[in-house]
Amino acid sequence: MQLNDRKSMPLFPISIVTELTELTARQIRYYEEKGLVMPKRSDGNRRLFSFYDVDRLLEIKELIDQGVNLAGIKQVLRMKLEDPQVAQKSVEEKQPSEKRDLTEKELHNLLRKELIEAGYGSKSSMIQGDLSRFYH
């Protein structure tokens, strides 16, 4: 798929990414250190980010703003690989209750719950069942 190739193409330096994401270079480097993103390197060991990396950083930024810690973000991103939609809603659903930060334990339990429910149906039906809880 060529589209994916383009999104994965290492294009911009960290300076551009800081403007695109509103994150500081320090934060971006730190998140990479923690394995949240893995931009390619080039000439003088300089980071080259792809659109894919930028999208990812934007998602990370959202979660950070919502008070999710790095460990929690890792959980979400890891789930994203298995079931994007459920992972996304897991966090959104937690918000309404209280604006407090999600501890690693809370998030883990939340995600575990979603995974268990997911096991009861096919991908599509599970997603719909999940959505129903937002319509009442």
Add this chain to the structure above:
DNA sequence: CTTCTGACA
């Protein structure tokens, strides 16, 4: 001039 790593507060 821009970015990188490491380090200190």
Add this chain to the structure above:
DNA sequence: TGTCAGTA
């Protein structure tokens, strides 16, 4: 996280 140092 910000910031400074010493490089590449």
